[in-house]
Amino acid sequence: MYEYFHISAEDLGKDARIPLLKLGDSGEVFYEIAMEMVNTIKENNAAGKHTVFICPVGPVGQYPIFVRLVNRDRISLKNCWFINMDEYLTDEGEWVDKSHPLSFRGFMDRTVYTKIDPELLMPESQRIFPDPHDPENIQRVIERLGGVDVAFGGIGINGHLAFNEAQDELTPEQFAELPTRVLTISRETRTTNAIGDYNGAIDAMPRKCVTIGMKQILSAKKIRLGVFRDWHRAVVRQAAYGEVTAHFPATLVQRHPDAMIIVNANAAQQPF
Secondary structure: OOHHHHOOOOOOOOOOOOOEEEOOOHHHHHHHHHHHHHHHHHHHHHOOOOEEEEEOOOOOOHHHHHHHHHHHHOOOOOOEEEEEOEEEEOOOOOEOOOOOOOOHHHHHHHHHHOOOOOOOOOOHHHEEOOOOOOOOHHHHHHHHHOOOOEEEEOOOOOOOEOOEOOOOOOOHHHHHOOOOEEEEOOHHHHHHHHHHHOOOOHHHOOOEEEEOOHHHHHOOOEEEEEEOOOOHHHHHHHHHHOOOOOOOHHHHHHHOOOEEEEEOHHHHOOOO
16 A cells, blocks of 8 residues: 555656646746646747636645746736635635735736736736635636636645645545535644744634635646655655555546646655
8 A cells, every 4th residue: 555655766757647847946847837727828929819727835846936937028927827826814704904914816917917018917816716705706717718728836735735634524526526615624734834934823723715726726727736845755746656546636637638737856766
C-alpha cells in the first residue's frame, strides 16, 4: 500500500495517470504557469475570442511574472474573465474584508489588478469571486461564457483543490459534481495554511470559506496545477498514482483529458 510514496525523483512521471512536467526551481514552475496564461490570452485575442480562467491564490508566484509580461507586451485583458477559486469568510458567513491579510480579494487587487496598466485591465465586473450569498453565480457566468479555458491551481496537503476537501462518504462521481458552496475548513488545512500564511496562528485562521466546486474545476478545458513545497513530494505522488477517490480530491484530475501537474525539483524528491 502507498508504494507510490517510494517512487524516486528520476522515475516520477513514468506511468503517471496525470502528466507531470518536472522543472528546476520554483521560479520555473511559476514562469510556466504565467506563460500558459499569457499564451492563452494572446491566442484568444488574435482569434477574437474571450478568455476565461479559474485563478488561485496559491500558488501565487506566477502573478508578478504575468503582470510584467502583460505590461511589457501590451497584452489586452479587456476580453478576459478571471474567476477566483475561493475566499475566506467570517464566522458570520461574510467575505473577510479586503484589508484582512488573508483576503484573496485583497491579494488579487494588491498583486495583480492595481499593477496592470489601466489601459490593458479588464473591467471590475470581469474579476469574479464566489459569493457566499449567491454561489450559483459562478456556474451561471461559466455557462454564459461558454466554459473555462484553463483552471489553474495548487494541491492541498489532503489533496484538496480550491477548498474542496475530502468527503469519504461520497463516490468519485458524486464528488465530481459538487458545486460552488460555503464550507467549514478542516483543521489540517487550517494548520497547514497557518504555518505558511499566518506564522502558526491556527486559532486566528478563518474557519469558513466559499469555494468554487469540483464541477467547475473539472469542466475546464485544461487544468494546470503547480506544486513546489516539501510536503508536495507525497501529495504529487498520491494525486498522480493513487486510487481515484473523494478521500483525496486531486486524484479526480486523473480522469480529465487535458491536465498537467507542474513540479519543481524539490517536490519531485522522494518523500521517504
